[in-house]
Amino acid sequence: xxxxxxxxxxxxxxxxxxxxxxxxxxxxxxxxxxxxxxxxxxxxxxxxxxxxxxxxxxxxxxxxxxxxxxxxxxxxxxxxxxxxxxxxxxxxxxxxxxxxxxxxxxxxxxxxxxx
Amino acid sequence: xxxxxxxxxxxxxxxxxxxxxxxxxxxxxxxxxxxxxxxxxxxxxxxxxxxxxxxxxxxxxxxxxxxxxxxxxxxxxxxxxxxxxxxxxxxxxxxxxxxxxxxxxxxxxxxxxxx
Numbered sequence: 001x002x003x004x005x006x007x008x009x010x011x012x013x014x015x016x017x018x019x020x021x022x023x024x025x026x027x028x029x030x031x032x033x034x035x036x037x038x039x040x041x042x043x044x045x046x047x048x049x050x051x052x053x054x055x056x057x058x059x060x061x062x063x064x065x066x067x068x069x070x071x072x073x074x075x076x077x078x079x080x081x082x083x084x085x086x087x088x089x090x091x092x093x094x095x096x097x098x099x100x101x102x103x104x105x106x107x108x109x110x111x112x113x114x115x
Numbered sequence: 116x117x118x119x120x121x122x123x124x125x126x127x128x129x130x131x132x133x134x135x136x137x138x139x140x141x142x143x144x145x146x147x148x149x150x151x152x153x154x155x156x157x158x159x160x161x162x163x164x165x166x167x168x169x170x171x172x173x174x175x176x177x178x179x180x181x182x183x184x185x186x187x188x189x190x191x192x193x194x195x196x197x198x199x200x201x202x203x204x205x206x207x208x209x210x211x212x213x214x215x216x217x218x219x220x221x222x223x224x225x226x227x228x229x230x
Contacts, residue, residue, distance in 0.1 A: 006157075032217055043119070043205050043221030044158070089158065093217045100163075102148070102171045103207075103219055107157035 003027045004092055006106035014114055019077040021109050023090030026071065030092040035064060035075050038087045038108070047088075048075070080113045087111070117142065119222035121206050127228045133194040136225045140187050140208030146170075147189040148219060149181060152203040161204075164189055165211065193227075201229045 005024045013019045023033070031052040036044035050057040050064045050073065057064050063076045077084055087108040093101040120139045128134050140147050148171075149161040160173040164183035181191040187208075193200055203226050207219035 034217060036221075041223070043207070043223050045221065046218045049218065096171055100170050101217070102160045102163060102173070103217070104160070105150075105158040107155065 002106075003030075003094065004090055004104050004106040006088075006090055006109050008109050009107070010110040010112070012112045012114060013080050015082055016079045019075075019080045019084065019111055019113065021075040021077075021088050021090075021111065023073045023075075023106055024071055025073075025092060027092070027094070028071065029095070032093055033064070033066065033073055034091045034103070035062075036089040036091060036105075037084075038089065044089060077111075080111075082113045082115050085111055085113045119206055119208050119220055121204075121222035121225050123225060124223065125226045125228075127230060128196050129230055130196055130198060132196050133192060134196060134227060135190055135192045136204055136206075136227075138189045138191075138206030138208075138222060140189070140206075141220055144208035144210055144220070145187055146209045146211045147183055147187065148207045148209070149189070149191050150205040150207065151175075152205060152224070153201075158205065161191065196229045198229050201227060203227075 003026050034049040035047040037047045038044040048062050066073045089108045090106040091103045094104045095101045122137045146165045148163040150158040163171040167183045178194045183189045203224045205224045207221045209219045
């Protein structure tokens with residue numbers, strides 16, 4: 001059961017424009033979300049996160065928006081750069097009691113930024 | 116701090132064999148998680164170890180096992196390899212407490228090919 005869904009396998013944008021990557025979730029117990037970026041032959045690297053008590057978190061060119069009522073979050077990259085071309089994963093911690101949790105990932109979206 | 120390291124980086128095995136992969140977490144991180152990444156499936160959680168104890172387990176057969184040592188280093192083992200086990204195996208460590216406790220730091224992965 002995919003509790004975190006990224007319905008767009010790929011996205012292509014022009015350099016300098018905005019990239020918007022989307023993520024939907026089904027578990028209303030999720031209260032924290034993370035975005036990871038992955039280049040080929042490397043492990044994912046943490047990009048940005050957001051707590052459910054906020055609806056927006058910004059870090060430089062990266063902004064994550066959270067719409068709890070729609071169970072939807074999005075990652076905005078402005079302006080997009082060719083070096084942003086990577087697979088982006090949305091993730092949420094699924095708690096299993098106390099401080100135990102496991103990160104549940106979406107299947108990822110391949111972003112290609114064209115020069 | 117040195118990042119998460121995984122050895123070996125690449126491995127080719129034949130069906131029926133077994134394999135052991137190794138992971139050294141970031142110094143001070145006591146939680147180590149393992150993931151399998153295959154095309155189209157995203158990152159699938161295998162298991163998590165904390166203080167030498169398996170704390171969480173994903174939906175993988177018993178052929179997949181792991182352990183953690185007192186220095187937090189971890190190994191995972193796959194016995195009786197199948198062609199479908201060909202994947203990128205990623206290890207991640209996390210601080211487990213304080214701000215950023217949900218942020219997992221990934222190693223570069225071990226690319227396993229089963230022929």
